[in-house]
Amino acid sequence: MTPGPPAEETSGEVAFMARPKRWSVPYSVDMKPEMVDALLAVPPFSTIDARRFPERLPLSGILLNDCRVTEYKTDEIIVRQGDYGHSAFLILAGAVRVILGELPAGVLGHRSSRKPGFWRHLARAFRPSAYPEVRRSRQTNSHDTKAAGAGIFLQDVPGTLNQYKMVQLKAGEIFGELAALSRTPRTSTIVADGPVRLLEMRWQGLRDVRRHAPEWKEHIDRLYRERSLLSHLRETPILRHLSEDALKEIGDQTRFETHGSFDWNTTMLGGDLSHAERLAREPIIHREGEYPNGLLLIRGGFARLSERYNHGERTVSYLGKGGCFGLAEIAHNWQNPDATSNLRQTLRAVGYVDTLFIPTVVVEQLILPTLPPDEFERLPTIFLPGPTGRDLTSSSRLDTDLLEFFVEHRFINGTATMLIDMDRCTRCDDCVRACAANHDNNPRFVRQGPVWDGIMVAQACMHCVDPVCMIGCPTGAIHRDSAQGEVVINHETCIGCGTCASGCPYHNIQMVAMRDEAGRHLVDHTTQTHIMQAKKCDLCIDDPAGPACVRACPHDALTRTDMNDTHTLAAWLNR
């Protein structure tokens, strides 16, 4: 039986309801038990030993509640490059084409997000929410639709076929696992090659199948490594001009490396540690003064770049995804074999870092000789995500101390970190009121947080590069918006388990007691406890003008900034 939404009954000042559970809202209501039986009878599911799955999480339950079957017509877009995805696909019948290369937005039929207009916003002024945090009986169920690109067909098919390389995937093959598992944007556009029938599995289901079916885990992990490697190499600026064959050759000699600890979020706040002790906790990937024996590309996580300064170390920059280390030195040594240079900075893992290591000899043979002269000249600067530490400290308020502050608190993970210039902030709380007005009378952030040199990092969701809050969510309620990538919560499917709130290392998610539309607190009729839901900043995703907090600040004291865009950050600090 497909579980329905929790039923409500009322009594006096509270309203009782069944506490929402993981599968209270299935991925698709069209998924039926007989379809599950049919799937279990054919590979790959027939090869999985269903007895390995726990009783509360049977394979059939995962297929019934975490999967849906979707059909696409010829040339219909299944996933679009750049969109955030939360699911992987298994081809049941037909074939798909993976387009290698970046298609223009027009060909992909990107639609602007449908945000409510001015009049709808005006109407809100006249019917404000009477109570904080109301669980409405009908809310949008974002799951019960096809993927973001669905319903849109690839434009100019012959032109695309001629211009781009494609790879065909056939029945039985899996795709989309990269974005689903790594919480990153889709790396390729995939279209239906004729009518195709797919089984789409949301990432929570994929995670659980991997956990209990070792053969699946091995297969998916292998795909993940192969595809993520090539996709990352393709996206790396220095390798863009290389052919697919050269990329494959580089890929064959590239080493995957992981440094640091994956549970960084549970251990990151070592409050009383000195700077030296903190540095000692961060594993050194490459040390200043060593010979550069390879080029390091950052795939995920963050690394601290520091250099010796008398008896200590000072942070000069940090590197995130797409960052590159050692290239300038390798290029220098290649040009000046008689006057070689060693690494000028130390690279440390902040939390954990996934890297690709390309040996120096490969860089010298395959990459440097093919670089256009102008790119070669700019090598020391183009592969850092922002200005180098020296540039920053020479003329900017974004100096070494502030960098240390951002790195040590791991604020570098934020793509929309709320920074408040406390030298301009008059504590008027207009930002808080604006946030409350936009969100059920309950502000989604707290105007407090650590301060350094007058800059406060407020307690508001930072919409992290690596949103660890999403890792444990049993229903996928916390997810990235497919178009913009904001981390948002689907309040229909949030069961109030609190996993995200306790997983957020910045304490930016709050568990809130919910009310019904009459203002009564919702109470679980079995345990007699409040029905809770996770609440956090959603960057006013429905608001056409952007985050209300930023717009409401009369003193230009507040901004939301991508901490990896250090140029913009420095420009704001130095206004």
Next chain:
Amino acid sequence: MAKPIRLLIYRRLAAGIGLAVFATALIFLHGMLRVALQPAGLYTGVVLYALIIALTLFNARKKFPFLPLWRASTWMQFHIYTGWLTVLVFLLHTNWSWPHGTMEQILEVLFILVALSGVLGLLISRWLPSRMTRSGEPIVYERIPALRVQLREHIESRVQQGEEATGSSSLSDFYVGHLRAYLDRKPGWWLALVGVDPVLLRVHREMQALQRYLNPDEQVIARELEECIEAKRDLDYQYAGNRLLKLWLFVHIPLTYSLIILGLVHGCLAMRYTLGWF
């Protein structure tokens, strides 16, 4: 390398030049109207009232934060520079002189108070935040009373522990005689302006005097109390600063509404007797 002009300084410069140009044009136009024997007072009065209404819209915009009506900072800049322009129009309207009628005198006093409170608010908003930021951890205003209670409870328990451990009443006498009153006290807004708290100075003096009666164990607790007193000082400064940053609005806004109402009456009377309307 030449330092680039900072964005906010550039904005101030551009707006200042714009304001100067506009003000010069207004003075010139006003002179032309007077030379042409036109009812300049009527025209400036209408412009003045329209400007006051436009300035008031800033507060109205705050009530509708979800409407896409420019950023509040843009409104603020408009409010500041239009405010200065309004002062000029007011001076042109009154011919730089003190009026004779009672209503006009009340209106003039109201306008001066609104303008002065606005200027004062602007100065406070620009000067006080950085001082507050460097005087202890920024604290949400509504949380200060709870933190004050927490601090007091901590001090009380430490003093009690000290008395029980040493059998001496020096610390508890000091607490009852001087410290408790200081801990219970809510500072006035003026503390944010003055920065020096005479009550705190007295407590420090008494604390120093107390040292001669303390044994080493009590001195350890006394040092802890000193830290707590510092924390209370920071709390008081944040409290006073927050109050001052909010308080001036309680003068500025009600007076503005009074000005609007009285200005409307004044305008209607002027229309009645100048143009024969109503």
